Amino acid sequence: MTYTALTTIIFTPLVILGLATVLTWIERRLLGLWQDRHGPNRVGPGGMFQAVADGTKILFKQDWIPPFADRGVFVAAPAIGMMTVLLSFAVIPVTMGAGIAGNMNVGLLFVVGMMGLGVYAVVLAGWSSNSKYALLGGMRAAAQMISYEVFMGLSLLGVVMMAGSFNLHDIVAAQTGLWFIIPQCLGFGVFMLAGIAETHRLPFDLPEGENELGAGFHTEYSGMKFGMFFIAEYAGIVLVASLVTTLYLGGWRGPWLPAGVWFALKTGGMVGFFILLRAGLPRPRYDQLMALGWKVLLPLSLFNVMATGTILMLRASL
Amino acid sequence: MHALALLAASVTVVGAVMVITRRVAVHAVLYLVVTLLSLAVILVMQGASFAAMLEVIIYAGAIMVLFVFVIMMLNLGHPDSAREKEWLRPRAWCGPGLLAAIVCAELLYCMGTFSGPARPFAPITAHDVGLSLFGRYVLMVELASFLLLAGLVSAFHIGRNRVGGN
Numbered sequence: 001m002t003y004t005a006l007t008t009i010i011f012t013p014l015v016i017l018g019l020a021t022v023l024t025w026i027e028r029r030l031l032g033l034w035q036d037r038h039g040p041n042r043v044g045p046g047g048m049f050q051a052v053a054d055g056t057k058i059l060f061k062q063d064w065i066p067p068f069a070d071r072g073v074f075v076a077a078p079a080i081g082m083m084t085v086l087l088s089f090a091v092i093p094v095t096m097g098a099g100i101a102g103n104m105n106v107g108l109l110f111v112v113g114m115m116g117l118g119v120y121a122v123v124l125a126g127w128s129s130n131s132k133y134a135l136l137g138g139m140r141a142a143a144q145m146i147s148y149e150v151f152m153g154l155s156l157l158g159v160v161m162m163a164g165s166f167n168l169h170d171i172v173a174a175q176t177g178l179w180f181i182i183p184q185c186l187g188f189g190v191f192m193l194a195g196i197a198e199t200h201r202l203p204f205d206l207p208e209g210e211n212e213l214g215a216g217f218h219t220e221y222s223g224m225k226f227g228m229f230f231i232a233e234y235a236g237i238v239l240v241a242s243l244v245t246t247l248y249l250g251g252w253r254g255p256w257l258p259a260g261v262w263f264a265l266k267t268g269g270m271v272g273f274f275i276l277l278r279a280g281l282p283r284p285r286y287d288q289l290m291a292l293g294w295k296v297l298l299p300l301s302l303f304n305v306m307a308t309g310t311i312l313m314l315r316a317s318l
Numbered sequence: 319m320h321a322l323a324l325l326a327a328s329v330t331v332v333g334a335v336m337v338i339t340r341r342v343a344v345h346a347v348l349y350l351v352v353t354l355l356s357l358a359v360i361l362v363m364q365g366a367s368f369a370a371m372l373e374v375i376i377y378a379g380a381i382m383v384l385f386v387f388v389i390m391m392l393n394l395g396h397p398d399s400a401r402e403k404e405w406l407r408p409r410a411w412c413g414p415g416l417l418a419a420i421v422c423a424e425l426l427y428c429m430g431t432f433s434g435p436a437r438p439f440a441p442i443t444a445h446d447v448g449l450s451l452f453g454r455y456v457l458m459v460e461l462a463s464f465l466l467l468a469g470l471v472s473a474f475h476i477g478r479n480r481v482g483g484n
Contacts, residue, residue, distance in 0.1 A: 070342070070344075072345075073344065073345070073348070104367075105367060105441065105443065106367045106368055106370075106371045106444070109368070109371035109372070109375065110371060112371075112375055113371050113374035113375045113378075113379055114374075115379075116374065116375050116378070116379020116380060116383075117374065117378060117379055119379065119383050120351070120383065120386075123383060123386050123387070123390070124344075124348075124386070126390070127344055127386065127389075127390050128344075135390060138390060139387065139390055139391065142383055142384075142386065142387040142390070143387070145383075146380060146383055146384065146387075149379070149380070153375075166368075166444060
């Protein structure tokens with residue numbers, strides 16, 4: 001292993017953790033802007049150091065494990081959440097040749113697999129807390145995330161069929177003339193909705209739904225263990241945004257500016273859009289969420305696969 | 319490469335042993351997940367990265383989550399742990415232990431006699447998997463789809479909301 005590869009492996013998680021921490025402040029400022037209020041603006045210029053203050057506070061809080069909890073699983077759950085998100089970033093191609101394993105031949109499947117394992121963090125947190133609200137949150141999370149994983153996988157099939165590869169590098173390379181968001185607009189919509197449901201963000205944050213479940217699956221968590229769930233959620237937003245950029249918005253491609261800047265701009269725009277969704281939309285009921293998935297998104301994504309296949313076969317036969 | 323393969327294999331075996339000796343159902347499922355993940359590592363080393371990813375997505379990521387979900391639904395607690403302890407008495411180990419010993423002896427015998435050349439390392443791509451699924455093994459795929467359809471129909475029948483009693 002070369003020296004540069006090693007430094008990439010060490011620094012990538014640190015950069016993502018830093019980004020996720022800053023994002024907690026950016027989100028609150030943007031929410032303030034869109035909801036016509038100030039948001040955190042006291043600590044440092046424009047409230048910039050709010051994230052540092054929050055981080056310091058949460059690090060010094062008492063780390064309490066409830067006596068009725070299943071100790072081992074209780075401690076492991078936040079670590080699983082953090083690990084699966086950070087591992088997924090290994091295959092994201094930021095620019096040509098950059099990234100830890102950007103050229104992995106099953107890169108897209110790796111990300112889907114890691115997202116699938118990420119369900120354990122929420123479910124195990126809910127189970128091991130041994131309390132009613134946490135258990136209800138964990139059960140909601142299991143059903144919601146397993147269902148939306150199906151639609152996410154199906155919506156990705158269109159992209160894979162057009163690019164002819166699971167390699168994320170090849171998928172970006174296949175978008176030379178036209179970004180996949182235009183021929184795959186249906187898949188894009190389904191993927192966005194499924195991505196929000198997978199990161200259990202508002203409006204789809206029913207596993208934590210604070211007005212009905214206390215705080216859902218992380219009701220019993222405190223201190224830095226809660227902090228890990230929190231940071232993992234923001235890292236998850238960055239992950240879904242960078243996946244959307246790679247799969248549908250042409251990745252690092254764009255005129256004039258360098259490749260890395262384009263990637264950062266597109267990802268940043270998508271993150272902003274996610275925050276806008278949170279600011280603008282109310283939370284649906286749980287049964288509405290599941291009905292939307294199985295009655296609308298599943299047929300839509302199946303239709304998308306069928307239409308893409310038909311068009312590709314017709315084009316090949318001409 | 320050899321040392322890594324041995325490490326992954328021993329994690330698989332230890333995980334599998336832990337699965338059958340745990341008394342708390344969720345712990346057993348978690349060890350099963352570890353076993354599946356280390357199996358995926360072995361598959362990647364053999365060049366079958368596509369199969370490895372399917373193993374992670376389907377077995378570890380979906381089926382095992384459903385196991386945990388069902389355990390949560392049934393809310394198995396301490397009485398269950400006592401019952402498991404009852405089941406795990408030494409006498410219960412005789413039958414399975416004997417059968418496992420037979421399989422193990424067979425495996426060791428095969429390893430002793432078979433000494434062909436190592437398979438040249440050739441990655442198996444999604445393309446190869448697709449071609450063999452819909453070419454050579456298409457009958458198996460169709461039979462499996464029959465089975466799944468039957469499962470789906472019976473699940474629908476059992477879960478149906480019966481209007482008007484019974």
